[in-house]
Amino acid sequence: MNLAQILSAWMTSYGPAVYLLLFVLVTAEIGIAPLFFLPGDPLLFLCGALSAQGALDPWLLALLFFAAALLGSAMAYGCGVLLGRQAQRRNYRWLNGPALVRAQRFFEGWGGLGLLVTPYVAVLRTFAPLAAGIAGMDSRRFALATLAGAALWSAGLVAAGYFFGNVPFVREHLAGLALSGVVLAGAAALVKKMFRRG
Template identity: 45%
Template structure:
């Protein structure tokens, strides 16, 4: 296998995980750790699989190909440490990132995440775990915005644990059902909407009460 074939396998590991396990055995844990760490920790790698990888990995755990508890422990650590690195990179770069042009940075995704962050505040760090692209940029934006590290870590740990456990466990129980496996992204997005809608309604209600009281 040449480098390009290996790279393609890594990028699409959620679709080739069975082959990876057969070829690399227990080294698959290291590979999955690296993928989750890079997807959450490096703003230049939002294209790596996240949700689908966790779900499919859970499905393989159900077949006995991997140990679910070891997998979850490693990937929770990868998700939390990845976000932490991303936060410090954002803090180091600073707000100049919004005015300067960086070849390695997707400005559109950055501004989209900033809008998401301004709308939902610290909860963005938790909610963004379930939103591809946004989850890669959210900790970076938190660092750029000088979000207090303690507050960031609270949402980071909460989101990291919730994201990994929910999708791996869901994959363990439902990953081998074709209709669910084939529509995973839609199911995840519906779950995110279910989490965000109550927040939006609550915000509208608080705004309404504020208007009423001011009158």
């Protein structure tokens, strides 16, 4: 799908209400696990590019996406907390005791830093807050890390789109560039796992 054409059509059809639609879309991508496939990074980047043309307000976009990322992360974290409590009462095959303990140790040591980085990685952006809730990450640490990560993600991608989104090469290859980020993240995780086994 040509996301730029879809955004242009939305602006024509909905006018200022497009901001509400964008807010709901980003909140759903982060906060509702089955909707992880929705376009996060490309959407923010293209909105930034359109704001450089005067079609959207970049300051309002950054604030709106920041709020959407916070709300979505809070939703996912809350669901994770509920799942974590149920896992302690029931014997889930997919979430056994040792796995839960490992997750808890990870979020105790690296959870804050991880939540700063994961907004930039598709899929992880959705599942990291959920996993933090399941692992019982301290809510204050989660909130601080999510605030910082959401601010960097929303402002950074809107600004990048504003300044670089109208460069022909970047705009034409946006999907490939976003996909390469996902592939690189997956490759890094695979290499790390191989070194641990070795």
